[in-house]
Amino acid sequence: MNQSPFLGEFLGTALLIIMGAGVVANVVLNKTKGQNSGWIVITFGWAMAVFLGVFASNKLGGSGHLNPAVSIALSIAGEFDSSLLATYIAAQFAGAFTGAVIVWVAYKQHFDATIDSDLKLAVFSTAPAIRNPLYNLLTEAIATFILMFGAMTMSKSAQTLGALDALPVALLVLGIGLSLGGPTGYAINPARDLGPRIAHFILPIPGKRGSDWSYSWIPVVGPIVGAVAAVLLFQLF
Numbered sequence: 001m002n003q004s005p006f007l008g009e010f011l012g013t014a015l016l017i018i019m020g021a022g023v024v025a026n027v028v029l030n031k032t033k034g035q036n037s038g039w040i041v042i043t044f045g046w047a048m049a050v051f052l053g054v055f056a057s058n059k060l061g062g063s064g065h066l067n068p069a070v071s072i073a074l075s076i077a078g079e080f081d082s083s084l085l086a087t088y089i090a091a092q093f094a095g096a097f098t099g100a101v102i103v104w105v106a107y108k109q110h111f112d113a114t115i116d117s118d119l120k121l122a123v124f125s126t127a128p129a130i131r132n133p134l135y136n137l138l139t140e141a142i143a144t145f146i147l148m149f150g151a152m153t154m155s156k157s158a159q160t161l162g163a164l165d166a167l168p169v170a171l172l173v174l175g176i177g178l179s180l181g182g183p184t185g186y187a188i189n190p191a192r193d194l195g196p197r198i199a200h201f202i203l204p205i206p207g208k209r210g211s212d213w214s215y216s217w218i219p220v221v222g223p224i225v226g227a228v229a230a231v232l233l234f235q236l237f
Contacts, residue, residue: 012064017098018049069226079231125194
């Protein structure tokens with residue numbers, strides 16, 4: 001099997017979003033089999049999305065980051081080859097966008113059957129329960145700090161979060177969703193939020209609202225700050 005960092009991160013991130021945004025669509029859109037099944041279903045779905053995405057990325061030549069905040073933090077800390085950073089980030093954003101488009105195709109009839117424009121946007125991107133930029137930013141930074149610090153303690157190598165490390169990282173994401181997901185929906189990943197948000201903006205979704213660009217910087221900046229802080233603290237130990 002041919003392996004490449006771009007292909008691994010692209011397909012891994014696409015699978016992450018297909019499964020993750022897919023479970024949100026199943027829960028919030030009208031006339032699905034899983035409509036109104038709740039937060040527990042969403043958090044479990046995202047955990048399985050992480051497991052599949054990380055495992056697939058590692059198998060195909062990526063490192064299972066699936067997350068620009070993770071790649072940037074490891075690069076700043078000297079734990080990741082900085083020459084691959086642009087390749088990884090491009091693959092992650094492209095994969096997230098592609099995955100979101102595939103979810104829209106799969107749930108096209110249900111998007112059409114849903115009137116609430118906020119629920120349509122929720123399939124693609126996160127939004128705060130209480131809008132306060134400072135606290136929303138802090139929440140994303142804290143949640144991503146836990147993701148990054150926890151993943152590094154679990155991983156055999158700072159270079160990879162893949163292979164068998166996929167399962168404990170998936171469980172970690174489940175825990176983050178259950179414990180810290182309430183305030184902002186736990187983006188904890190700039191590509192996971194911004195890539196699908198761009199897809200929402202572009203796709204011809206009937207009755208959609210604006211893509212909430214005024215909030216869009218928080219799920220980008222917060223995770224990067226949290227991930228960098230976690231790696232730097234980890235190095236102290």
